[in-house]
Each structure stands twice: as C-alpha cells, then as structure tokens.
Amino acid sequence: MRKTALVLAGLAVAVAACGNAPTNTPAQSGSSAPATDAAAKPLAGVKVEIAAKWTSDEEKNFRQVLAAFSEKTGAEVTYASTGEDTGAYLGPRIKGGSPPDVAVLPQPGLVQQYAGENALKPLNDAVIKQIDENYTPYWKELGSSGGKAYGVLVKAAHKSLVWYRTAAFEEAGVQPPTNWDELVKAAQTIADSGTAPFSFCGASGWTLTDLFENVYLSSAGPENYDKLSKHEIPWTDASVGTALEKMAQIMGKKEFVLDGNSGALQTQFPDCVTKVYDQKKAAMIIEADFVAASVGQSGEKVGEGAKTFAFPKVGDTQPVVLGGDVAVALKDSPGAMALLEFLASKEGGEIWAKLPGYLSPNKNVSPDNYPDPLTKQLGQTIVSAGDAVRYDMSDLAPSAFGGTDGKGEWKVLQDFLRNPADVKGAQTKLEDEAKKAWK
Template sequence: MKRPRIAVSRLAAAAAALTITATACSGLNSASGEQEFSGQTLTVAGTWADAEGQNFRKVLDGFTKKTGAKVKFASSREQGQDDFALFIRDLLKSGKVPDVAMVPQVGVLQQFAQKGWLEPLPPRVELEAARNFALVWQNYGSVRRIFYGLYYKASHKSTVWYDPKAFEKADVVPPKTYAEMIDSGGKLARAGTPAFSVAGKDAWPLTDWFENIYLAQAGPANYAKLATNEIGWTDPTVIKALKTFGKLFKDNKLVAGGGNEALRTDLNESVGAVYGKKPKAAMVYEGDFVAGIISGAFKRKVDDDADFFSFPPVGKDKQAPVISGGDAAVAMKSGKNKDLAMSFIEYLASPKAAEIWAKQGGFLSPNINLNLNAYPDETTRKVAKSLVDAGEAVQFDMSDQAPGDFGGKPGAGEWQLLQEFIRDPSDPEKTAQKLDQAASKAYLDASATGTTG
C-alpha cells in the first residue's frame, strides 16, 4: 500500500482557489487582518499536561493576541484519560465536541477520518503546509489523498543519549554502526559502567527499540509493509530483528540489570540511570524528549552533561533509521466554529507558532522554515536539524500506525509481548508467532469496525 501523495496539480488548484476567494475568506490570510475573531471562542482538545500543557497554552495565547479569539484547551491527561480516542468519543456523545483536536497518533487520525468526524483542511491551510513542511508530513496528515491533519509537534525517535564522561573513561566514541555500538557497550562494561538502561516498564520504548532495529536492518520498504500489515510478524525480517534486539538482554553488562531490571524501570528512571546522581549506565535510547527529562527532572545542562548520536544502521550498506511521531491538528466536523478552527490550524502551520513553544524547550517541529536558533540549546538544535534534514526519509512510528489494541495498549498486544520477550529472549520465533496472532486479530477487528487505515 503506497502512502498518499499530494499531487502538484492539486496544489495548483488550491493556489487558484485561494486567489479567487482571498477577499471572502476569513482568518490569517483575510483582508481584515488582526483581531478579526474578537469576541469568539475556540475550543481545542489535546493530550498535553503539566509543563507541556503550559507551553501549549502560550501558543494559544499567541493566537489570541493575533486574532482576538479566546481559546479554551481541554487536556485528556489533566482529566485522567490516557486514551485520546476514547476522550474524543466521550466528548462527541456529550455534545461537547471541540473545534480542533491535537491527535497524537496517525492511526487515530485515520480512524477519525474514516468515521467521518473530520473536516478536510481548506486550500489556504494546504498551501501553508506546502510552504513549511516536507511532503512526508503532509502525507501523514492525509487519508485517501484528502488532507485532514497538520503536524505541529514532532518527535525524533532515532536518538541514543550518552554520558560523555563515561565514554571518555572507556575510551569509546559515538558509533557509526550497530555492531560498533554493541562493541562499545562491551568496552563500557569493562570500564565499570553497563552500556544501556532500558525503560521496559513503560513498554512503548520497547516498540521504539524494535522499530529502529527493524528499519535499520530490513529497510524502509519492509518497514512500510509491516506497518500496514502487508507482511506478517512471522516474516524472516521480523525474526531477524527480534534476534538482534534479544541479544541486548542476554548479557547483564549490556543492559543494566538485564531484562528483569528493565521491566522495573520506567522512562524517567532509565534517563536517571545515566544522568542522575548515581549513574548505573552510560546510554539510554529514546527520542528527543530525553533532553527535557535531563534538564527538567535531573537539573543537568544538556549541552554540558549530555550528548546524543543517531541510532546506527544494522548491517552493511544500510541507512541509519529516522523514525518520528507527532501531534496533528484536525478540525472536527461537528465543531461550532469551522472558520475559526481553520484559521487556528493555519496559524499552527506557521514558523511563528512553532517558535513560541520551541523557545520554551521540550519541543521539536517538522517546520522547515523555523529558525533553529529558536531552540534553547545547541543539542536540541542538532536534533531538530537531523529531523528536518531527513526530509522524505522519515518513517512514522510503526506502533502508532497500528490499531490501538495491538500497538498502543498497556498489558496487551505488542507492548505485552515485547515485555515478555526481554524477560526471556531465547525464542524469537515463538514471540513472532504471538505477535502475528495479536496483530492479525487487531487488524481484523479494526477492519470490521472501520477503524484502521
């Protein structure tokens, strides 16, 4: 299944439509300009809470300052709901549907579009997206060639974070290949520090580990096929990747405490094992958001105390993986103020809206026109540049593309089976069979209810 692409002719038609309707269209491109929506209220729903929620509200304040519109933000996490799709379904049932939803998974975006809950984004938003984003991000926001979602916030999930002092002590340098990374892990262990701390308790970091290994080893074509269920989880490429992943947990010197310790370690604890007061490991794999944990939870200066390298390729003539995720702004069809919603999403597509959160930290944007100097530290600038430079090579998080019962449910599906696997990685073929059975059921159920793309 090929990913949808936005045709040049479609953009040309959008440009013509925009020219014709410029005087009639409201919002950021309208003739009336500033404060056009004074006295109106926009409702936005998303997952962000705590510091992220506060930073996003600053972005909303920027929209208010520009347009005069008041913005109310409803956070699913602040209301105790971790399942964003369920959160939106409940709002729909209660008649409190938001004008805009910040959808955290591409599979959920596809689900909402297929249910008829979303309003296609108009030409003016599509053109703003075309100016500021690589085509791959527009494609991930499209379902059956219809543009529904504008990716505002992204993550770079192919970064390995390390303690420069531990590397210096063991006389190792950032590796260029996966084999070099494992070899460096052995040197670090012999110098007194286990190589990795792994956040197995949270489970989702295990899916990210597997996805990076799979993409780096099997290549983008197979990755796309597995992500869309075109090949099964018993495919030889899957078994090979599981064997590669499992080798990490056969030696307690590579993963601090081995699989059992990993299953007791959440993400913050895994970062603390490298950057806390009593380091237990030299490296921790996860996305760019690790930098925010380092500076926030452990009060370390990222540029001084931390560094990262790209997740390395696995095997000869392979490319380094670039896996991302993100949050897309969609307009709900049953929202009360569609024009205001579209103007807000157009605003989110601008470099200015990205700059507001970038300055606060804990944020990465796929906007190619955002000045990298907006980021608060050199390390984040390097991560952001790596993501933007990847362009069309970016692959979206595989588990986010799967039905939730398989790719995103605690205690079930891929999460549970990979937890079981790192506890005992001796039989990757059996794990592959279980993964295949769970995926087949989830995709079949999703197909029957029209909830998968």
C-alpha cells in the same frame, strides 16, 4: 488510503511519539506574545479545549505555545492530558458526544480511523492556506483522508538517536559506537565500570516499538520495512527474528539493564531520562530528540553533559525513523480552527522551536530558533537524509496493533523485554495480533 511505504528523499522537514491520569486545566497566558487591546482580540471570551498526550516537561513547553495563542486571540484554552493511550481517552468522549475542540493524535492511523467514523471536521480554507505555505505536500497527505485535509503536523520527532551521559562514557573510557557490535562492546565496558549501560522506559510500550523499528530498518532494509509495515510479510518472517535477536543482545544481559528487566517494565517515559541525567544511574537512553525536554530539568546541558549519537547500524542501512503528531478538530467551534491555524503558522512554530525537545515540521521555521546546536543539527540531519528514511511503523499501523497501551505490539514487546530469550514466541504473538488488526 494510509500510505505506509515512505520514501522521503528531499524532504525539507520531518515529523512522534507520548502520563497517566488525564488532567484538565487552563493554559495560563504568559509573555510569549505582545499584549493587545482586549477589544481587538477576535476570540475574547471563547473557550477552547485541546487534548494531547504530553505530560511533564513536554506539557509545560506546549502550554507556553497555547499561552501565546491566548494572548494573541483572547481565547481561554484548557489543556487535557490524554495519557499514553490517546485512543482510549478520546473514544468514550467522542461516543458520548463531548469531545475536546482539538486533539493532537500521536498516530496518523487515528486520523484515518476517526475520519472514517465522521468524528473529524475538515480543515477550513484559512488552515489549509497555512499548511500549503508551510509544509510539503507529503505532510499534508499524512493528515488527510478520502481527499480531505483534517490534520496539521504540529511536532516532529527524530527517533534514530541514542542519548548518552558524557561523564559515564568518559569514566568507562568508551567512544560513541557507529555499529551494533561496537554498541554491545561499549555496553559491556560501561557495565564493567560499575554503571548500567541502558535505561529503558518499558512501561511506555511505544519506546520499545521505536527500538524495534530502528533495528529492523537497519538489519532488514527499507524494502522489507515497507512490507512489514503493511503486513505484506508476516511477523514470523526470519527478518523479524533477526531483529529481535539483536535486541536480545542488550535486553538479555542483567548487567546491561538498569533496575533489571522487571524494573524497566515499571519505568515510564520520561522517568528513564531522569535516571540517567538526574540520578546518574545509567549511561544511555535509546529514544528521540524530545528527550532534550527532560534533560534540561536535570541540570545537565544538551550538547555537553548530554549528547547523542546516531542509532548504530545493525546491517547495511543507516536507519532514520521519523514520527509526528497531528492536530485535528473534533468540534465546529469558533476557537478550534483558529487554534489549528495558529499551530500551522510560522509564528506558532517559532514560539515552540525556541523551547527544548522540539523539532518543527514547518519548513519556514528557521533553524536559528532552536535553543542549542544539537537540535539544529538534528533538523539538518532530517533534511539531508536519503531514501532509507521511514515513518514510524507502529504509528502507521491500525491503532489496535501499534498504538494501544497494554495491547498489540506494545504488549508483546513488553513481554519480550520480560523474557528476551523467547524470540519465536514473540514472533508468533506479534503475528497473531497483526492478523486481528489487519483483518
């Protein structure tokens, strides 16, 4: 049974979310791992295909992890990008009998769905041994269904952050806000200085669900968050209206949104990051720690020209929303379980942790591996977070509602960005979509 009411006090780790046309190309071997005699490599000549959502800088970093696996084992790994909608990419391949060996699922809800369709292969003893050594039981449960372990949590996301361009704040004379009213006031001051406060990636609907979840968790509180995540209260509830009204305060002012609302709806992730740090057109992006992977390409340095502040409190709760990506096997192939074992290992996690835009869900990966003080701090924030921490609501929902491009919650919140004045209309549409997904 999917667990949506998440009380994560005392967790030592945490776990997100997100291309266009799929690509399918080999991951080139690099120098991340020591060379070994080819005859000693156990998977020499074995081909492994892995599909994941990552593109751009996140894909480049993940390819370095795959290259280390290839160097160690001799396996030839091919990477395929699923694009925004992982389910839409994998569904036809599963039905056609030609799935990739391994897939990285951005929503735990897909683990439940595919396990129910008998599309996943249970993890073998070697992979489970790595999970038991390196993860807390909670994360093992997230990758399980019907008492069987199917998934490895390979990447974490801290989604309760606002990234800002230091120079834009200094030019406007504003300080990082600590509550929502201060955020709106700072945004107005930045707009008056001639810079758009916010860069939204509205074409990537999941970014809008992240914003809603933070506002809702803070304004409605953890108990209502848990109820809404299971559709135990309707989306027409007054608490949802309050959250949407707060969002409208920053979406509804023309001078607040870079390129206007229509332009924001044509901006994919991570292009919104580029517009802040490379093109220097806006001051802030509301999104997770993995923004760091794109910041580095702009010439700005994380922790200096690019900084973060905690998502401002809207109500009584300081929100901490977490997300994560789950790697699963869809084939009984020689390389599938070996790759999952590597991704679940301390070795695999430490290779990835040295690269920007990554947080490890592996409790044995030392924070000293992170490339900058900010990333290390984010990992520590997750460790010290209290009872109000919650898992990404849309990722736990049925995929038809919370994880499908152009449908469900993604589509309704995109429509809301187009017309932030229509709070009641958005609530009605959200409830209609939820009823269909949970029936």
